[in-house]
Amino acid sequence: MNLSILFTDLPLLERPAAAAEAGFTAVEMWWPFDGPTPSDRDLRALQSAIEDAGVQLVALNFDAGDMANGDRGMLTQTDRFLTNVDVAVGLAGRLGCRILNALYGNAAPGSAHSHNAAPGSARPHNAVPGSACPSSTHPGSGAPGSARTRDVDAGHRRVAVANLAHAAKRAADIGATVVVEALNSHENPRYPLTSSRQALEVIDQVGMDNVKLLADLYHLHRMGEDVLGLLDTQAHRIGHVQVADDPGRGYPGSGRMPYTEIFNKLGTYEGHVGLEYRHEGPGAFDWRNG
Numbered sequence: 129m130n131l132s133i134l135f136t137d138l139p140l141l142e143r144p145a146a147a148a149e150a151g152f153t154a155v156e157m158w159w160p161f162d163g164p165t166p167s168d169r170d171l172r173a174l175q176s177a178i179e180d181a182g183v184q185l186v187a188l189n190f191d192a193g194d195m196a197n198g199d200r201g202m203l204t205q206t207d208r209f210l211t212n213v214d215v216a217v218g219l220a221g222r223l224g225c226r227i228l229n230a231l232y233g234n235a236a237p238g239s240a241h242s243h244n245a246a247p248g249s250a251r252p253h254n255a256v257p258g259s260a261c262p263s264s265t266h267p268g269s270g271a272p273g274s275a276r277t278r279d280v281d282a283g284h285r286r287v288a289v290a291n292l293a294h295a296a297k298r299a300a301d302i303g304a305t306v307v308v309e310a311l312n313s314h315e316n317p318r319y320p321l322t323s324s325r326q327a328l329e330v331i332d333q334v335g336m337d338n339v340k341l342l343a344d345l346y347h348l349h350r351m352g353e354d355v356l357g358l359l360d361t362q363a364h365r366i367g368h369v370q371v372a373d374d375p376g377r378g379y380p381g382s383g384r385m386p387y388t389e390i391f392n393k394l395g396t397y398e399g400h401v402g403l404e405y406r407h408e409g410p411g412a413f414d415w416r417n418g
């Protein structure tokens with residue numbers, strides 16, 4: 129269960145114990161610190177909270193920037209990302225965590241992907257605070273699909289692939305896998321990977337065995353993907369699975385996704401399935417008894 133999106137009424141350091149109390153033995157989390165290099169004291173406090181609760185950290189996101197203000201990863205920001213890799217791999221190593229999630233990062237203004245809103249999205253293209261939409265202010269110079277935007281995207285891709293390769297090498301030292309995730313463009317309008325195909329393309333470009341897909345079934349379903357088909361055809365390329373229902377990002381069964389079939393398929397999946405849904409109030413896990 130994901131400690132960044134569940135138990136949010138509790139301080140972070142109390143959430144591992146709450147998860148244990150609720151019967152979980154494994155937890156995952158987004159990077160929980162404000163920057164890429166938290167103090168040793170903060171790292172030790174988190175480690176102790178997890179160890180003292182007796183739960184296993186099974187997946188950890190690298191620093192993804194200021195998520196609350198729209199950041200979605202740092203793969204294209206080399207200095208910040210590489211600094212964080214050492215810290216995150218160190219923490220994961222000490223806690224026996226074997227999955228590290230590297231969110232790609234928002235496309236820069238001027239990229240084709242800064243216009244990534246899905247059909248029907250309620251939010252404007254540049255809904256993330258501080259984002260710009262150059263093609264609307266300078267017609268022709270940065271329009272989606274122009275030579276300039278393609279250069280921006282290709283440059284970012286080269287940097288992201290190199291940084292992923294670096295992270296994967298460091299992760300290999302602790303026997304860990306780095307995963308790459310596609311997000312839905314309704315909630316993440318500037319995130320450039322919005323399908324499993326696009327995420328797998330990046331993974332192919334890195335070309336290392338310990339770089340795999342994070343199949344977040346909620347994000348993928350929200351983008352119209354056949355998630356059952358994905359589990360059938362790409363199981364060997366999936367390093368981690370996360371679930372929530374669509375619409376609403378609530379618990380499985382709260383929306384319209386085919387969770388009976390999904391869980392039947394996941395019956396043979398050997399990794400952990402992260403519960404990454406939002407829930408307020410009691411009864412967050414009642415669906416598991418039904």
Ligand SMILES: O=C(O)C(=O)CO
Nearest residue numbers: 158189229309311344
């Ligand atoms: O930002 C999100 O929605 C995620 O799933 C991050 O891992």
